[in-house]
Amino acid sequence: MAYKYDPTARYAKTHDWARVEGDLVACGISDYAQHALSDVVYIELPDVGTTITQGQVYSTVESVKAAEEVYAPVSGEIVEVNEALADAPELLNSDPYGAWIIKVRPSDLSELDSLMDAAAYEAFVQEEEKGGH
Amino acid sequence: MAETLKRTALYDEHRRLGGRMVPFAGWELPVQYDGTGPTVEHNAVRTQAGLFDIDHMGQVEVAGPDALPFLQRLQVSDLSDLPVRGARYSLMCYADGGVVDDIFVYRLGDQRWWVIVNAANRHKDVAWMQAHAVGFDVEIRDLSDETYMLALQGPLAQAVLQRLTPLDLNTVPFHTCAEAEVAGIPTLIGATGYTGEYGYELFFPAGEAVTMWRALLEAGRADGLLPCGLAARDSLRFEPCLPLYGHEIHAEVDPISARLGWAVSFAKGDFVGRDALLKVKLEGPKQVLVGFEMVDKGVPRGDYPVAVDGRVVGKVTTGMKAPTSGRFVGLAYVPVAHSAIGSPIDIVIRDQPKRAVVVKRPFYTPAYRRR
Known part of the structure; x- marks a missing residue:
């Protein structure tokens, strides 16, 4: 499968992406993640003001297939939630890099260094495809 | 899981069409096709037509002078008024009222019937049928391996199928069946299905699976006919509340509690599970x-x-x-x-x-x- 990658984002092994936007970091799920999920029907959005830690579950995405947890790629305070997803969660399928889920005021930008760039993530996905399904 | 999954004759067709293959009832089947997906496939069946590979389902022939009395004892509905070429939904129950399987019964001749069973229950069902055939002059044959089964479902299913058969499909109303050539292949056409739409279930020699599949997809291309996976099949049967074995019905639940009492005939005489079901009906589930x-x-x-x-x-x-x-x-x-x-x-x-x-x-x- 050929998946899309946002070259300006960085990626966690949990298939979550983080993208610096001004002094905030937008977070979402990758094209590979949405493809594996199949049609998304619902997302449990977190509250603005919640503090999250890198690797922590901050949302649950439900597809026709299953409920999948979404992990924070960076630590910080959630300052914006993409309310458009409440009414149109399928945007996660059609535009995974446009459909950010939260914007975070990061507490430690150096955490981004622990994430993969697009090329490294693409290689990671290809390995997953070979090994798994 | 060391168990080997079985593949249908259409495995390569599914892969070529972007089928995402998953294990289901011992078979490797497409849960969805990439490029469409469960929601699009579901909507195609509601508004146009969809094609399903359901070869995993089993076909058991019951034939002989005692076929009717045997089936009357084996399953819960009254088949005495089912005419030749009629088809009906029913269930087989244990003596305690629990469900062995839900089935579709086709009457192909005066003394020749087909029972369509769920994939996961096929061997259990055939053994159950054999065990209850003692004393009846019937022959029970599992035809599942040599028989292929496809479902063509949706409001445009009749128009699509009509292009491939000389038989006037207006002569095959809902819940009846007929034998005719489809794409040149001798086929049993059942006006049945499990999606809440009109449509057909087609039975034909297993060796013709690829030819039939391709002919149907081609005949329906202009109408928006899509190949559909297991996810759409599940949502399509769920919305009209058609039960799925292992979920709404199983050995621990009876048809009355499952709101399938309409399928049970207490008036037809004795059958396996009758006493238990009557008790549930009288006392309430x-x-x-x-x-x-x-x-x-x-x-x-x-x-x-x-x-x-x-x-x-x-x-x-x-x-x-x-x-x-x-x-x-x-x-x-x-x-x-x-x-x-x-x-x-x-x-x-x-x-x-x-x-x-x-x-x-x-x-x-x-x-x-x-x-």
């Missing part, structure tokens, strides 16, 4: 299958607990965002006291009770039940 809709936000799913006042009282059998209506609905077993329309119940989603309310079933009125 303890738990019944209800439809519910979420009031709080959340996606209900099979096996989620149902709670009332913080106490678990039942279990969801199937739940989802119904693709046709967009409603978050489900089916669940609850005690009779909480089964009335409007009863508040909680669905426990990831340890959180979420409010739901009992609503009318079905969630989608089948095409063949509309007036």
